[in-house]
Amino acid sequence: MLRYVTTNPGKVREAESYLGDEVARLDFDYTEVQAADLAPIAAYGAREAYRHADEPVLVDDAGLFVDGFDGFPGPYSAFVEDTLGVGAVRRLVDRELDDPRAEFRCVLAYCDGAAFDASPDPVDRDDRVAAAAAGADRDAEETDPLPVKLFEGVVRGRIVEARGDGGFGYDPVFEYDGATFAEMDPEEKNGVSHRGRALERFGEWYAER
Ligand code: ITT
Numbered sequence: 001m002l003r004y005v006t007t008n009p010g011k012v013r014e015a016e017s018y019l020g021d022e023v024a025r026l027d028f029d030y031t032e033v034q035a036a037d038l039a040p041i042a043a044y045g046a047r048e049a050y051r052h053a054d055e056p057v058l059v060d061d062a063g064l065f066v067d068g069f070d071g072f073p074g075p076y077s078a079f080v081e082d083t084l085g086v087g088a089v090r091r092l093v094d095r096e097l098d099d100p101r102a103e104f105r106c107v108l109a110y111c112d113g114a115a116f117d118a119s120p121d122p123v124d125r126d127d128r129v130a131a132a133a134a135g136a137d138r139d140a141e142e143t144d145p146l147p148v149k150l151f152e153g154v155v156r157g158r159i160v161e162a163r164g165d166g167g168f169g170y171d172p173v174f175e176y177d178g179a180t181f182a183e184m185d186p187e188e189k190n191g192v193s194h195r196g197r198a199l200e201r202f203g204e205w206y207a208e209r
């Protein structure tokens with residue numbers, strides 16, 4: 001059984017809506033290393049979660065990256081949500097920036113203890129993830145040989161005044177094509193979201209495995 005490793009029930013709903021009963025939640029709070037990118041955080045988390053669960057695991061690290069703030073809050077999105085709240089991020093964007101554009105990113109890290117084909121796979125990695133994964137793997141060669149495979153999804157939108165009661169986290173303040181993510185149901189959101197895109201890349205690859 002594949003374990004979707006997260007403490008966040010909102011993420012699980014979306015993963016289940018995409019992967020169905022192929023996946024079950026594992027509520028495990030892995031160590032979040034500090035890094036400027038999501039990929040190494042997810043990769044380290046997947047290794048730790050695999051050792052904990054001894055079953056195939058998928059770790060989901062995500063964040064909101066505001067263009068005009070050089071990607072802030074990015075990897076610190078959870079900390080900023082817990083301390084300031086999503087309304088404060090919206091007010092900060094409104095006050096400080098003329099350009100409200102932002103993107104959500106999601107990196108899924110898969111680990112099942114086995115090695116992967118090292119050949120470049122254009123489906124599931126863009127250049128940024130490949131570079132970060134190479135970095136993670138390079139670090140890991142010294143300390144941790146456990147192979148991890150990464151899948152990224154990105155969606156661009158803009159920060160708006162909060163609307164909608166669906167979703168979780170920053171969904172009410174993130175607008176895509178006229179609707180906030182909090183105004184979409186999980187299927188609609190998966191159809192366009194960072195997580196949906198990462199899940200799609202993972203799903204195609206996993207079906208072949
Ligand atoms: P886990 O680490 O246990 O999976 P988490 O909620 O702490 O749960 P992250 O570390 O990935 O997850 O932090 C992501 C932050 O970004 C957190 O504040 C989330 O609410 C937010 N976030 C992630 N995906 C999101 C989405 O699809 N919509 C809105 N906010 C999202």
Ligand code: NA
Nearest residue numbers: 007029032078
């Ligand atoms: Na977290």
